[in-house]
Amino acid sequence: MKLTPEEQDMLSGKHGKAARKSMEILTALGEIFDAGYMVDVYGVQIAGVSYANLGEAGLEFLSEMAEDGKVRVLTTLNPAGMDRENWRALGIDEEFAKNQNRVIDAFAKMGVITTCSCTPYLIGNTPHYGQHLAWAESSAVCYANSVIGARTNREGGPSALASAITGKTPNYGYHLDENRHGQVLVKVNAPVEGTDEFGVLGKAIGDRLVGLGKKIPFITGIPSATVEELKSFCASIATYGGTALFHMEGITPEYDRYPKPKDIVLEISQEDLKKARSELIDVDLETDFVSIGCPHASIHEIAKIASLLKGKKVRKEFWITTARPTKRIADEAGYSKIIEDAGAKFAADTCCVVAPIKGRFKGIMVDSAKACYYGRSRNRFKVKIGTVEECIEEATK
Ligand code: F3S
Numbered sequence: 001m002k003l004t005p006e007e008q009d010m011l012s013g014k015h016g017k018a019a020r021k022s023m024e025i026l027t028a029l030g031e032i033f034d035a036g037y038m039v040d041v042y043g044v045q046i047a048g049v050s051y052a053n054l055g056e057a058g059l060e061f062l063s064e065m066a067e068d069g070k071v072r073v074l075t076t077l078n079p080a081g082m083d084r085e086n087w088r089a090l091g092i093d094e095e096f097a098k099n100q101n102r103v104i105d106a107f108a109k110m111g112v113i114t115t116c117s118c119t120p121y122l123i124g125n126t127p128h129y130g131q132h133l134a135w136a137e138s139s140a141v142c143y144a145n146s147v148i149g150a151r152t153n154r155e156g157g158p159s160a161l162a163s164a165i166t167g168k169t170p171n172y173g174y175h176l177d178e179n180r181h182g183q184v185l186v187k188v189n190a191p192v193e194g195t196d197e198f199g200v201l202g203k204a205i206g207d208r209l210v211g212l213g214k215k216i217p218f219i220t221g222i223p224s225a226t227v228e229e230l231k232s233f234c235a236s237i238a239t240y241g242g243t244a245l246f247h248m249e250g251i252t253p254e255y256d257r258y259p260k261p262k263d264i265v266l267e268i269s270q271e272d273l274k275k276a277r278s279e280l281i282d283v284d285l286e287t288d289f290v291s292i293g294c295p296h297a298s299i300h301e302i303a304k305i306a307s308l309l310k311g312k313k314v315r316k317e318f319w320i321t322t323a324r325p326t327k328r329i330a331d332e333a334g335y336s337k338i339i340e341d342a343g344a345k346f347a348a349d350t351c352c353v354v355a356p357i358k359g360r361f362k363g364i365m366v367d368s369a370k371a372c373y374y375g376r377s378r379n380r381f382k383v384k385i386g387t388v389e390e391c392i393e394e395a396t397k
Helices: 005-012 017-032 051-068 094-109 138-148 157-166 195-212 227-241 270-278 299-309 324-333 335-341 369-377 388-396
Strands: 038-040 043-046 074-077 133-135 168-170 184-188 217-220 265-268 289-297 317-322 345-348 363-366 382-385
Touching: 005 017, 017 051, 017 157, 017 168, 043 157, 051 094, 051 157, 133 138, 133 157, 138 227, 157 168, 184 195, 195 217, 195 227, 195 265, 195 270, 195 369, 195 382, 227 289, 227 299, 227 369, 265 270, 289 299, 289 369, 289 388, 299 317, 299 324, 299 335, 299 388, 317 324, 324 335, 324 345, 335 345, 363 369, 363 388, 369 382
Parallel strands: 043 074, 043 133, 184 217, 184 265, 289 317, 289 363, 317 345, 363 382
Antiparallel strands: 038 168
């Protein structure tokens, strides 16, 4: 790879051990993918933050990097394994909390903003069109590329941290125009509305893309979509289709930048959506857990939950998972009091997938297709998808 003098200095160790290690990781990646050179990144989002995933080996790597490593660009974290303030109320044990805090402290020492969220774009780690990033969370990567028109590959934990410390990423994959063309034309011939239905659509398309061995759809037939619907769609299509970039006609900023794909056409009908939805509902489900906020709930979603819960009482464990800064806005707006008076709990900094709750519940109801996938595969829950209104009804009935 062609490195600038500053990048060469980092590689030779002039900027310290962590910068050298970081540049080694990035140049190795760049060589594998034939990147040619590095680009500057506007921001970084690091995944693999839960102690449940990292373990002692991951923590050891972080601690070594934290000896002299400092981030050069705005860097935030993906959800951790617990709410950093409210972990006791969520049933997290003391030992796990201690270890999770060691992980967060190592990131903090490096200058990472320790906001743990999969929606960095809602809380200030907000790029604009065309900017290069090194983000790791699959739903956020898909949102950045597709909804914002920024450019990022899906980074692993170490490569994202390396980009944070150097401010660079190798110029390959989704950073390049030639890899951002739509590959499959997808015609949606059914109305789609609500976070749950956009998640169902993401599964319906994602499953078919996997069968075709393609990843970048060009989607028509969606006249409008909210931020919340798009974040749900991104999480779902990234989960079921491995998609990190899509184009949605009239909605995503790059949709008319490249020629429309012609050769492969997929049609999504009402029947397809019905089938995909039925696959996200286990028949023998006994719901004892309801969770909204996958990806992390926006303030709009929290406002809606508060209005639906006002004056009611929940009768099941009910989590609203969100970013800490969004929770603070909810506190100031009075939404948190309404929600907590109803007996629901905020789980900021974490979510129903990364928290260590395997086996604690039998069945989970969510409005997110991604949460269904991981609820089953990681936490061994039975699952059911529904609208936000149906989730609230289930929690209060
Ligand atoms: Fe975010 Fe957890 Fe869902 S990280 S996308 S809330 S699985």
